[in-house]
Amino acid sequence: MNTELSDRQHMILRAIIQNYLETGEPVGSRTLSKSMEPKLSSATIRNEMADLEDMGYIFQPHTSAGRIPSDKGYRFYVDTLMADKEQELDELKNVMLEKTDKVERVLKQAAKVLAANTNYATMVSAPVNKRNTLKFIQLSQVDVEQIVAVIVMSGNVIKNKIIDVDEEFSNETLLKLNMLLNTTLNGMSIEAINLGLIARLKEQAGIHSKVISDVLDAVADIIQVEEDMEIYTSGATNVFKYPELSDNQSAQEIIHAFEEKQQLAELVSDTLSNEESHGIQVYIGDEAPMKSMRDCSVVTATYELGEGMRGTIGIIGPKRMDYEHVMRTLKTLQNELDEINRKGNSPPPS
Amino acid sequence: MNTELSDRQHMILRAIIQNYLETGEPVGSRTLSKSMEPKLSSATIRNEMADLEDMGYIFQPHTSAGRIPSDKGYRFYVDTLMADKEQELDELKNVMLEKTDKVERVLKQAAKVLAANTNYATMVSAPVNKRNTLKFIQLSQVDVEQIVAVIVMSGNVIKNKIIDVDEEFSNETLLKLNMLLNTTLNGMSIEAINLGLIARLKEQAGIHSKVISDVLDAVADIIQVEEDMEIYTSGATNVFKYPELSDNQSAQEIIHAFEEKQQLAELVSDTLSNEESHGIQVYIGDEAPMKSMRDCSVVTATYELGEGMRGTIGIIGPKRMDYEHVMRTLKTLQNELDEINRKGNSPPPS
DNA sequence: ATTAGCACTCCCTTTGTTTGAGTGCTAACA
DNA sequence: TGTTAGCACTCAAACAAAGGGAGTGCTAAT
Numbered sequence: 001m002n003t004e005l006s007d008r009q010h011m012i013l014r015a016i017i018q019n020y021l022e023t024g025e026p027v028g029s030r031t032l033s034k035s036m037e038p039k040l041s042s043a044t045i046r047n048e049m050a051d052l053e054d055m056g057y058i059f060q061p062h063t064s065a066g067r068i069p070s071d072k073g074y075r076f077y078v079d080t081l082m083a084d085k086e087q088e089l090d091e092l093k094n095v096m097l098e099k100t101d102k103v104e105r106v107l108k109q110a111a112k113v114l115a116a117n118t119n120y121a122t123m124v125s126a127p128v129n130k131r132n133t134l135k136f137i138q139l140s141q142v143d144v145e146q147i148v149a150v151i152v153m154s155g156n157v158i159k160n161k162i163i164d165v166d167e168e169f170s171n172e173t174l175l176k177l178n179m180l181l182n183t184t185l186n187g188m189s190i191e192a193i194n195l196g197l198i199a200r201l202k203e204q205a206g207i208h209s210k211v212i213s214d215v216l217d218a219v220a221d222i223i224q225v226e227e228d229m230e231i232y233t234s235g236a237t238n239v240f241k242y243p244e245l246s247d248n249q250s251a252q253e254i255i256h257a258f259e260e261k262q263q264l265a266e267l268v269s270d271t272l273s274n275e276e277s278h279g280i281q282v283y284i285g286d287e288a289p290m291k292s293m294r295d296c297s298v299v300t301a302t303y304e305l306g307e308g309m310r311g312t313i314g315i316i317g318p319k320r321m322d323y324e325h326v327m328r329t330l331k332t333l334q335n336e337l338d339e340i341n342r343k344g345n346s347p348p349p350s
Numbered sequence: 351m352n353t354e355l356s357d358r359q360h361m362i363l364r365a366i367i368q369n370y371l372e373t374g375e376p377v378g379s380r381t382l383s384k385s386m387e388p389k390l391s392s393a394t395i396r397n398e399m400a401d402l403e404d405m406g407y408i409f410q411p412h413t414s415a416g417r418i419p420s421d422k423g424y425r426f427y428v429d430t431l432m433a434d435k436e437q438e439l440d441e442l443k444n445v446m447l448e449k450t451d452k453v454e455r456v457l458k459q460a461a462k463v464l465a466a467n468t469n470y471a472t473m474v475s476a477p478v479n480k481r482n483t484l485k486f487i488q489l490s491q492v493d494v495e496q497i498v499a500v501i502v503m504s505g506n507v508i509k510n511k512i513i514d515v516d517e518e519f520s521n522e523t524l525l526k527l528n529m530l531l532n533t534t535l536n537g538m539s540i541e542a543i544n545l546g547l548i549a550r551l552k553e554q555a556g557i558h559s560k561v562i563s564d565v566l567d568a569v570a571d572i573i574q575v576e577e578d579m580e581i582y583t584s585g586a587t588n589v590f591k592y593p594e595l596s597d598n599q600s601a602q603e604i605i606h607a608f609e610e611k612q613q614l615a616e617l618v619s620d621t622l623s624n625e626e627s628h629g630i631q632v633y634i635g636d637e638a639p640m641k642s643m644r645d646c647s648v649v650t651a652t653y654e655l656g657e658g659m660r661g662t663i664g665i666i667g668p669k670r671m672d673y674e675h676v677m678r679t680l681k682t683l684q685n686e687l688d689e690i691n692r693k694g695n696s697p698p699p700s
Numbered sequence: 701a702t703t704a705g706c707a708c709t710c711c712c713t714t715t716g717t718t719t720g721a722g723t724g725c726t727a728a729c730a
Numbered sequence: 731t732g733t734t735a736g737c738a739c740t741c742a743a744a745c746a747a748a749g750g751g752a753g754t755g756c757t758a759a760t
Contacts, residue, residue: 028722041734046723064722064740136492142485142502150500150510152492160500160508237606246598248590255605256587378753391703396754414709414753 026066115235120317126230127309253292263290301330376416465585470667476580477659592668603642613640651680
């Protein structure tokens with residue numbers, strides 16, 4: 001453990017933080033001395049607190065107030081002081097699995113359940129698959145001058161696009177085109193497609209090069225859509241439950257971040273690029289990659305959905321959030337999503 | 351016009367409202383007497399104001415304060431007092447048409463532009479098409495045990511679903527199935543499909559009835575998805591710009607409504623069912639179908655996207671919103687969407 | 701019918717006061 | 731030497747009193 005702090009300092013620090021998590025009020029020496037197990041006088045505690053303050057674990061909001069944990073204090077709490085009580089959390093499972101066949105809906109549902117369960121704001125990012133490959137492509141005539149292109153990617157992500165054409169196609173021509181596209185593109189990664197391939201395809205397609213390039217545009221479209229990632233959120237208004245977040249300034253910033261989602265996307269990227277501690281990470285205050293969360297703590301978990309598809313679940317709340325409960329809940333949800341994957345549930349929608 | 355009020359009362363009422371729209375502060379008799387064209391003393395105005403208050407157009411927040419327009423006052427303002435100044439508003443057009451090919455993106459963009467342009471919260475509902483008919487349906491083999499069903503509906507809405515099958519299919523069988531499905535289902539309305547049709551289809555399909563019923567399930571799915579309507583929002587945090595909305599209670603309710611979208615859906619339904627005044631409607635306070643907006647005004651417009659697809663654009667702001675600007679902007683946007691439709695722009699995405 | 705004037709009301713801000721929780725420091729104690 | 735009791739001090743929050751100011755209603759004069 002950390003040798004910087006004595007055992008007694010551990011105890012006191014933990015007591016301060018736990019008390020503050022509950023009440024949200026600065027905690028003073030007298031309060032502590034009453035609720036401590038090995039009875040200590042308030043004076044003793046004051047001395048220790050002064051030391052802890054010097055070391056940067058706690059601070060006073062103003063001269064004659066009680067102490068509040070600093071970011072460093074929270075960090076220490078999360079890293080070492082937090083007890084690893086295991087508790088059951090079945091409720092979550094049942095709600096999750098109700099009639100949610102499409103991944104999109106599962107994730108939306110997950111965000112909601114999570115928000116309801118924790119009373120914090122939550123976000124869930126849809127899985128992003130790096131190294132996506134094309135699995136199947138087909139053009140079908142819908143109308144005299146309209147063709148629909150359907151593209152299935154690895155992970156069974158389906159995309160489609162209506163293509164307007166000037167010329168009329170015979171069934172035969174379509175069949176040929178389909179053949180050509182499938183033989184050429186199947187199994188290719190999305191990144192590889194846009195290169196010299198277009199030229200070659202156009203040549204082979206001869207007169208129908210316009211359709212080909214439209215199809216390739218559709219493929220390009222897919223990449224683009226893939227880039228701005230889908231993020232589902234819920235419970236943003238929970239911030240109003242915590243006075244320290246619900247002054248206009250902070251509330252506005254946080255809710256704005258939830259609305260725009262740009263900042264959340266950065267958070268997701270950051271989470272996905274770090275690989276630690278069973279995929280659960282805790283950002284306290286400024287540790288998060290966005291400024292709007294400077295008064296918050298953010299806890300994120302990554303989940304896997306098979307075939308290299310990974311997404312992020314996140315909980316945003318006040319710094320005095322109930323880390324234990326949150327981390328336990330996230331772990332449960334992680335397992336839950338794993339389970340869905342393993343069960344071979346329906347694949348992701350377009 | 352309304353004979354209940356004298357011309358002078360009109361003037362005074364209008365002056366009170368316009369002044370309040372700008373400042374957000376209760377407006378007193380002295381303030382008015384200074385800024386009125388035919389000079390009137392504050393005493394005279396006081397008398398008139400007392401009358402206006404008796405008639406319910408204005409009220410005092412407390413005994414010795416200036417007057418504030420009541421809901422009835424705003425209503426009167428919107429209905430009869432508001433001048434119909436026409437102004438140009440080109441900016442909007444340009445922003446809108448930038449590279450937004452898919453309707454979904456157009457609408458998201460519209461909500462954003464609108465919010466930025468007005469400084470209020472905005473919502474745009476995706477078009478709902480009553481009486482949707484099936485235009486084209488196709489099954490294609492993707493994998494050994496997977497088939498993708500693609501369904502194109504009137505208005506070129508595309509849906510798809512992966513179907514897991516136990517048995518392997520020959521190309522021939524698939525072709526037959528496709529033929530069967532298309533001849534039977536094409537041109538049918540969604541509502542009509544789920545009835546006795548299933549049984550008949552299963553008979554004809556013989557051994558492959560499982561696939562058929564799965565496909566029909568997919569169709570059912572489409573109906574379901576169509577039911578919970580898509581709503582895009584933007585600028586919810588704009589409510590913080592108006593002190594009368596940014597106390598925790600109201601702000602929380604409004605933002606929650608924007609997050610859940612359930613209430614917005616009701617608003618959309620209400621708007622779509624009423625057909626008046628060029629499709630622009632104004633809800634003041636309690637006139638809106640949801641309680642959370644009781645401190646707001648809501649202005650909505652309906653737009654058409656051809657083939658009977660209609661959606662709603664809405665602006666939510668304080669009661670003292672700039673009705674003129676808002677209604678002008680909405681009209682412009684309405685025309686803009688019409689234009690996109692007429693231009694034969696890309697059809698809606700899946 | 702309009703207006704000037706006056707007394708009155710009520711909110712908001714300022715100012716001062718009190719209260720209480722909490723601290724740091726020193727001195728006594730085991 | 732570590733712990734505790736006690737005291738002086740600080741500061742935020744809560745409260746009360748006071749003044750200013752914006753606004754009203756009413757009455758009497760024009």
